[in-house]
Amino acid sequence: MSARLTAREITLRYGDRVVSTRLSLDVPDGSFTAVVGPNACGKSTLLRALVRLLRPTEGQVVLDGREVGSYPSKELARQVGFLPQDPLAPDDIKVRQLVSRGRFPHRTLLSPRSERDESAVREAMAAAEVTELADRPVQELSGGQRQRVWIAMALAQETPYLLLDEPTSFLDITHQYQLLHLLARLRDQGRTVVAVLHDINQACRFADHLVAMRDGKVVAEGSPGDIVDAALIKDVFDLPSVIVPDPVAGTPMVVPTLQGD
Template sequence: MITTKQLSVAYGDKTIIENLSVSIPKGKVTALIGPNGCGKSTLLKALSRINRIKAGDILLESESITSIKDKQLAQRLSLLPQTVVSPEGITVRKLVEYGRAPYVSHWGRLSTEDKLIVEQAMLETGVAELGDEKIESLSGGQRQRAWIAMILAQDTEVVMLDEPTTYLDLSHQIELMKMMRSMNEQGKTVIVVLHDLNQACRYCDHLIVLNQGQVVSQGAPQQVFTEQLLEEVFNLDAVVINDPVADTPMCIAR
């Protein structure tokens, strides 16, 4: 679905990712995992063209993202950043309507179809009854669901989420992970940055393990999630066992 070729990304004079070549499979949920500062969020922002490429290329279905017009890219690829700020006083419905921006005419008016898509996205994320509420009045979990609804309304083939469970309690984290799986079941390719390794193993089909801007390992959780990997990449002394509920690997620190 997405391939990087000898990709390098830098912040000023500091190179974070250098000469990285990796492929992200189509129709799967892929988690980018690794220690702090390894380049996970940097890679995600480069894939969405927020971070400029220093060298190399990124291909979306064999087409360089540098050659795709902004509006067309926004119809194919969406990103929910780690930190999001909404305009003061904006309602939930208005926020979700922003997801249709890549499709509206230059007049900026939503069509009947656009409005139906917005309502459906709000229903799927459980915020339909909050449509007239202001974003700042919502709880953390409700606010995150509203942003997810906006991403759903954008209706792209690729959805990228940067640490979407940050600041959420455990029940809301699980709720969000299930919504992510639901997106995938609707045919979307999902790429997510996660810190919780056990959640990555339970809810994702494919892991890409990064360290110091390079891919250390990649593949299905059952293949790559080992005690040796945890020790070498995360400096974590842990035992890997089978999750009795999900039948996926999980780690427990010694």
């Protein structure tokens, strides 16, 4: 697969704490890439670098041959949408208003909302199953409902690239799978999706490109069927396991074999 979005030998740090050194990654176009690994291994930091929220101290993140730092903010926001782990909504904002903020990159300061804007908001709310919440204040919603509203805002942005940091957080099991099916459909429609996921079996079932990280490094990347085996799971998660075919999808399924099982 070709890649328009790449990280080239980037070093990422927060102050004196180095998270990753000389990390390189190509995000395949039209793929659903899942980034997996243990807590604090650098997954979220990598996503922040890809969307320019964290500048590498060495190396570059490049989109279409240009370093992402060279893009005007609105131009980049028309290309790359991002949903962080813990977004904060303004006080008293209602669901439809928050989802509509996803359209800001497509509008000028004085332009009224177009029919395309209205249609994109309606479609995004329907896809995230929050239409019935449109007039509710966001602060009154449950954690799972709020997460789906934020996902709707990211969908309304209508970007070729959609990056999500732990998008299944707070969602019940039904909504987790509905969201992952939705992300897979977006991939099938030609969008490029990158998501940090904690559930390795969900990642294997829905993603066609897997990036496994540990200690700020990419340990392995490729198709789940090509790279996921017991040795990789031990290396990345320090978890003994056996790998069996998922009975529904046929993709690799990790079955832990902890001592005492």
